[in-house]
Each structure stands twice: as structure tokens, then as C-alpha cells.
Amino acid sequence: MRAWADRVVAPLILLCLAVAATPGRAQTSDLVSTNALRVCADPANLPMSGKDTPGYENALADLIGEKLGLPVRYEWFPMATGFVRNTLRAKKCDVIMGYAQGHELVLNTNHYMTSVYALIVPEDSPLAEVETLSDPQLKGLRIGVVAGSPPATHMGRNGLIGKAKSYALFVDRRNESPAEDMLDDLEAGEIDAAILWGPLGGPLVKQDHPGLKVIPLINETLPPRLHYRITMGVRQGEKVWQRELNSLIRRHQDEIDAILSEAGVPLVSDMGDAVLDVSQ
Template structure:
């Protein structure tokens, strides 16, 4: 469910920019960025992150950045699955992906604008309400919902929880299937005892549609893989001028960015992934 850290691994290979030299490359990559629109690459049905009706929190972030640049937002819609980067950013149809985990080679990352983590979601009044880690003995014998292939699956396997876990698909077209929503519906129905989801997906869904649940960021795991990630914006490799412009906007509008994320229900952490941030 962590889009860039997990989905990007399965995206098709980057398309090389056909240039003859460093000077030529700088000129061409600079010319690719629109000067009249804030062109965003996005999934049309990936709530709570993005949606073609503009209701996702990434839509709100795009509107904020477009306003600061005094440009309208223009979207290129494509399902967040195999070929997303190749068919959007690398095809020069758009200039920025709003949410991308720090450090992946398919894009040039901006500075991060949030840090968040995978989270445990359980009923507020249930017997798992005090669980803070996936090593807690209270989880033994419980059936957990988990997105297959996501980092928390390694923790479930280490802790003897994977045999009873219910897996949900990772690579889907969210216009026809929503693993996160299906998982939370199963939790409500009692088909699973707890859900493990990427916080920026699970948190907003709990806030908007599942108020009987609580969400606990998994920031206290003692063993790898780590479950927190710094989230950036992704631009085309080589577009350093565009990257620096976005970095400046992130730095100067940190409070407004945090307000949008917290209002949406995203669990925000400090940069080291050790403490949760609260709104003012």
C-alpha cells in the first residue's frame, strides 16, 4: 500500500532521456516542465490519497502548490500500478507525482513533506486496544489483515502471525478494487481481528468512515524492516531546477501542508519516525 516503496518496485524500467550531452540534457529537462500549469501525475481512484473528483488529500496538496505557483492544476490520470511512471512522468505528460517514498531511483525526489508509518487498526473498545507493537503477546492467535508483500508482512512472519493472517492484494486497479477499504470492512464484520495498513491510507479512512476504530502507528518495532517512510514529491531525473523550486515551496509552506494532512487524518511523525505530531 505504500505507493512508491512497494508499487514502484514492480513498475516497468525507466525510459531513458535521449540526449547528447550534459548541457543539452539540462536544457531539455528544463523545457519539459510546464510554465503555465501545475501538471500532476495521479491515480483517478486512489482515495483517500487522490481521486479524479478532487476529494483526496493529495488533490488538496496539489491545489496548495498550484496556488503558490499561481498556476492551475492539470492532471494526467493513470492507475497506480505497473507502468505508472513510464506512462505519466517519463512520458512528459505531467511534471510531478505528489507522494513518493524517499530514495527510489525511478524519480528524482524532492525534500520530504511528511513522515508517516504503517499502523495497527483495531476496535476502540476491543481487547487489542492497548497493543502498540506487532510483538505484543495479545496478537497471538488473532487474525490480522495484511497487504501481501508489504513491509509489515515480514514482522507478522517473524512473530508467528502470518499463518492466520488474511492477505489482501497489493497490485490492483483501484477503480475496480480497494484492498484497504475491503480490509476495514472485514474488520467491522468481524472477519479479521485487526488491520495493518499504511497510515496515510488507513488514518483518513478511519476518520471518515470507521469511527469505531483506532489507529496506532507502528513506531516501536525493534527489528527490520522499518515501518516508517519519508514521503517526497517525484520529478523527472535531471530536473534539478524544478526540484529546488518544489523544495522551497515545501520548506516555506510546512504549516499549511501539515494542516491539510492532519485534517485528513494522516498520522504524522517526526523525521526520525519516533514520535507522532499533533495539530496546533
């Protein structure tokens, strides 16, 4: 019996002690790959992510992979109903690069940016000075808005819905792009102004529509709020992985800001009431 204990029990005790001495690895879920940064992403969701043409979320993934010393590998799936179920929850990947804070489908990291919906107008028009949706200059104009998005409520409150042009909220971006259609309509004069989520509209304007101006809607005081904190999303329960990403976000926030700023994403304060200048 003593010999059996020496051969079996003692090694088990040593193994437990070794595991206890490495708390990070002891708690990290076995579902998180240690060979690659496995990213869940939409293959046709530019300017955020793209399989053929990378977006700024791809650049963020490259940054995180570099800091972890891991290659980046993607699980591609359209950003629509079933996205989380078929990617993150199916354990085919370990992180979604951009996810709104507080969404219960995922465990959120600390936010790495706060952004806001924006009014987009021709930069040489009188509308370039508008800062709120209650501005009288918007009365009677045809404004593009994504159906069901928070700005639509503000437009209704200010009497702007009657002539609004609605664009679809849920689409397969491999086949259509309401945001790009809206900006094309604006340049063609079919609408007088557009309202888009800043991280979507800002980069599209910077890339393809230099004659347009992006005005972050930071002065709206009534609900619903128009600013949102964006995090990385991981599987529920994987707290060690969450903390590891939190640490990377905290230590490399300047590099993250630089990527977002270069892309044209309007960054605002955590309370959504001031535009941040991170170009310094």
C-alpha cells in the same frame, strides 16, 4: 563584415547575457510547463487522489499550484506498473505528489511528511492498548495484512502469519480496494485487527470507520522499517524544478501539515520513533 556582426553577433551576445541574468529560467527544463502545474495522479486512489472525489494529494496540488500562481491540470493513470513511464517520463505531467524517498524512477524533492504503518483495531476492544506486533494479545488472532508489505515480515517473526488474512498488493483501484475491504472485514468481525500504511488507513478510518482506532507502529525496532519519508517526484535531471518545489515545501510546511492532519494521516518524526502533533 562589420555590419553583419552588428546585426547578428551583437544580438546573440545580448541574448546570452539576458539568459545568464535569469538563472532559474535558464536552467529550468523546457519540459516543465509554465502554464499549469501538471500533476501525474491515479484517478481512483482515495484517500490520496481521485478524479471525481478529490483526496488529500489533490489538496496538496491545489496548495502548490496556488503558491506558484498556476492552475492545476492532471494526467490521470492508474498507480500500477508503468505509471511513471506513461506519465512523468512521457512528459505528460511534471510532478507526482506522493512518492517514497529514494526511489530511482524519479528525482525526489525533500520529503514533506514521514508516516508509518499502523495497527487498526476496534477502539473499545482490549487491543486498543497494543503498541507493538510482539504483544502477546495478538497471538492466535486473525490479522489482515497486505501481501508482501513490510509488516508481514514482522508478523512472521512474531508468529502471526499462520492465521493472517492476506489482501492483494497490486490492484486496479478503479475496480477494487483491498484497504477498504480490510476495514469492512474488521468491522464485520471477520478479522480481529488490520495493518495498513498509515496515509491510507488513517484517512479511511477517519472518513468511514469512526469506531476504529489507528495505532502508529513506531515501536518496532527490528527490520524492515515501517516508516517512510514521502516526497514529490519529478523527472530525473530537472534540478531547478526540484529546488523550486523544495523551497515551496520548506516555506509552507505548516500548511502541508494542516492538510495531512485534517485528512487523518498519522505523522511521525523523521526517524519514525514518535508521533507528531501538528494540530496546534
